[in-house]
Amino acid sequence: MKTVYLTIDDGPSKDRKEKVDILYQYGIQPIWFCIGSEIEKRPEDVIYSIRKGGIIGNHSYSHPRFSQISLEECFEEIEKTDRIIDSIYREAGVARPIKAFRFPYGDKGEDNNFFKKPYSEEGKKKISKIMTFLKELGYTKPKFDGITYEYYSKFGLKDDIDWYWTYDVAEWCTFQEKPMFGVRTIDDVFELMELDLPEKWAGLNYPYSDDIILMHDHPQTTPLFKPIICQLLKKGLHFGAIPLE
């Protein structure tokens, strides 16, 4: 059976607890890729996320594009948030189950059009240094052997240490000034879910691969949060527990 894993980026927003409760109600375990500076604003909400079964991942300290900052700054962004997450788990009295990292905007150190054009030699070097840094800090990613999309292996997403997604819910598009991916409303979000283009990042209807679903903890889309989860469940998708190895 196809399994999907729920990853939620950004925040914690002011509405984090509400979202935690919705997922808890449906028995869905998410990994929350939190921004370090936002964790500092709402540590209690992050502890609440942990106590309700969620896992906390590192999504940098200030959410920059890693292609726009120096290598040293990339390291600082990662390490500072790593320490913050360590201390949050200590405060929660829970052992940190895994060190997981996701790049802001999926920007690994060079702009993330990797599926359109290959990384430059310089970009490759920067990315590889960041990967080594993550490894040395103990960051890891499960094998996700159930993800069988060709692009997932081809673009190195399977082997990379950072957690990339395979399906973007694109609810964040509903509040952008310029519409992106043709998404303006929640109906557009639902329509995207019906596409059957497995090698074009739209494989929810493709039974032969698992998916890593990307959503966000943005305050602008809080009202859409529950309807989106319900729609995914209505599609018969099985949400798996976040694998740890």
Ligand SMILES: [Zn+2]
């Ligand atoms: Zn983000």
